[in-house]
Amino acid sequence: MSEAVATGRWRRDTELPFQRLDEETIVVDPRSREVHLLNETAGRIWELLAKPLSLDDLVATMAEEYDADAAELRAEITECLSGLSDKALVLAAGGAR
Amino acid sequence: MTLNARPTALALARDADGGPTCDDSAVVGMESAHEIVGRVQSKASAQMVPLNVSFELTLNCNIRCLHCYNLDRDEPRPAVASASGCGAPKQELSLEERLALLQNLRDAGTLFVGFTGGEVLTSPHLFPMLDRARELNIAVQVLTNGTMLHPGMASRLAAYRNITGVSISIYGATPDVHDGITQIPGSWRRTWDGARRMRRLGVAVRLKFIVMHQNAHETAAMRAAASAEDFPYTVDVTITPRHDGTRGSLVTRMDDGQLEELYRGPLRDMVPAGKRQMTEERFSCNCARGNCAISAYGDVYPCIAVPWAAGNVREQPFIDIWRESPVFQRIRGLRIADYPACAPCADKPYCSRNRGAAFNYSGDYTGVDPFVCKTAAITRAIATEPQPSD
Numbered sequence: 001m002s003e004a005v006a007t008g009r010w011r012r013d014t015e016l017p018f019q020r021l022d023e024e025t026i027v028v029d030p031r032s033r034e035v036h037l038l039n040e041t042a043g044r045i046w047e048l049l050a051k052p053l054s055l056d057d058l059v060a061t062m063a064e065e066y067d068a069d070a071a072e073l074r075a076e077i078t079e080c081l082s083g084l085s086d087k088a089l090v091l092a093a094g095g096a097r
Numbered sequence: 098m099t100l101n102a103r104p105t106a107l108a109l110a111r112d113a114d115g116g117p118t119c120d121d122s123a124v125v126g127m128e129s130a131h132e133i134v135g136r137v138q139s140k141a142s143a144q145m146v147p148l149n150v151s152f153e154l155t156l157n158c159n160i161r162c163l164h165c166y167n168l169d170r171d172e173p174r175p176a177v178a179s180a181s182g183c184g185a186p187k188q189e190l191s192l193e194e195r196l197a198l199l200q201n202l203r204d205a206g207t208l209f210v211g212f213t214g215g216e217v218l219t220s221p222h223l224f225p226m227l228d229r230a231r232e233l234n235i236a237v238q239v240l241t242n243g244t245m246l247h248p249g250m251a252s253r254l255a256a257y258r259n260i261t262g263v264s265i266s267i268y269g270a271t272p273d274v275h276d277g278i279t280q281i282p283g284s285w286r287r288t289w290d291g292a293r294r295m296r297r298l299g300v301a302v303r304l305k306f307i308v309m310h311q312n313a314h315e316t317a318a319m320r321a322a323a324s325a326e327d328f329p330y331t332v333d334v335t336i337t338p339r340h341d342g343t344r345g346s347l348v349t350r351m352d353d354g355q356l357e358e359l360y361r362g363p364l365r366d367m368v369p370a371g372k373r374q375m376t377e378e379r380f381s382c383n384c385a386r387g388n389c390a391i392s393a394y395g396d397v398y399p400c401i402a403v404p405w406a407a408g409n410v411r412e413q414p415f416i417d418i419w420r421e422s423p424v425f426q427r428i429r430g431l432r433i434a435d436y437p438a439c440a441p442c443a444d445k446p447y448c449s450r451n452r453g454a455a456f457n458y459s460g461d462y463t464g465v466d467p468f469v470c471k472t473a474a475i476t477r478a479i480a481t482e483p484q485p486s487d
Contacts, residue, residue, distance in 0.1 A: 026208060030236065
């Protein structure tokens with residue numbers, strides 16, 4: 001999964017209902033009957049994935065916003081993206097490179 | 098950086114109180130995730146974010162229920178005075194007004210919208226509104242009598258992935274009883290067909306049983322029918338006066354004897370066990386805190402059961418009404434002590450404190466409806482009487 005995460009382009013499932021409440025983002029998946037709570041940074045990834053982006057794109061954008069070690073940031077974004085992908089909240093957008 | 102997700106098994110939803118006090122679940126429709134939704138609801142309520150909105154798309158209906166809370170369908174629609182002094186029928190919101198309002202709700206923090214009526218499937222605005230809700234990533238629950246969920250309609254609805262479910266009202270276990278209440282022969286069959294059809298298409302369906310004088314004897318059978326097909330359901334025993342001020346609906350209310358028989362019989366498991374305590378938190382509801390409703394005419398209510406207009410979206414932006422209206426400010430400031438009949442009442446811990454019933458019956462949000470009081474007294478008596486094993 002992490003290889004796919006690292007090489008693919010991703011975007012959020014645009015039909016899923018969501019809303020931001022404070023620092024959290026609530027994502028509703030009516031078909032799986034699940035509601036997900038994304039913390040602030042996962043919510044930021046969700047927000048950025050309104051358009052297709054690669055892991056590198058996400059890391060580059062978020063590195064400018066967060067004061068964090070680059071390797072650590074990349075690992076955390078990878079883990080989060082994997083989690084979102086496992087739940088089918090984000091989808092492969094094609095354009096693997 | 099964690100993704101918190103908690104899948105839970107779909108549970109049967111049964112209203113212990115039997116009343117839509119502030120029935121978030123009717124708008125949210127995600128019982129399977131009730132814990133995480135509950136946490137979000139509490140947060141929205143504490144921060145006064147209108148997370149849930151009931152949105153009335155029409156008052157038109159294709160059935161004529163004896164207990165309808167909207168209006169007396171044998172009477173002309175309410176009129177408003179015009180500049181010429183002539184009364185003109187009130188105009189329901191236009192599609193353009195509703196589409197714009199949906200955007201306003203999204204901006205205000207709304208996530209869950211319940212489209213309701215009248216019968217919402219009769220509204221030509223339904224699908225344009227569903228389209229816009231999908232674009233805005235708003236979750237939608239459709240509240241319907243189910244009779245128009247024919248194959249074409251059902252398939253069209255099922256294509257919307259932002260629909261969290263369909264809530265369908267049923268008034269009997271047999272066609273004669275149900276159709277006698279809706280006054281439309283064949284409605285019971287069409288409603289059940291619609292419920293099953295939606296579920297086959299992968300849409301969550303929740304049944305809502307309204308128990309009244311005419312169908313109380315079928316309560317057990319209604320519940321059994323839902324259980325046999327594994328439909329989640331709620332039971333509501335409170336019939337309210339109508340929002341147009343008429344009281345013809347009250348002829349369908351159960352009498353005290355029926356009510357007690359029901360709670361000692363087929364609804365015995367809904368009586369809370371043992372003694373309970375009432376707290377400010379339990380007594381308050383989500384009205385005007387995390388919930389509100391938009392009437393067909395654009396009035397903003399604290400919830401769909403309480404037609405106490407805090408303002409009208411034709412005259413004032415929704416967000417201003419939500420934040421500043423005196424009606425909502427008053428509701429948000431209420432404490433138990435502000436409810437003169439409830440504050441000293443010993444039955445309070447067993448009471449649904451059904452705001453809709455209280456408001457429609459007494460004209461006062463802090464008033465009472467004797468039927469609700471009686472229900473509380475009965476459930477308290479049953480809950481606290483010695484059990485055979487005691």
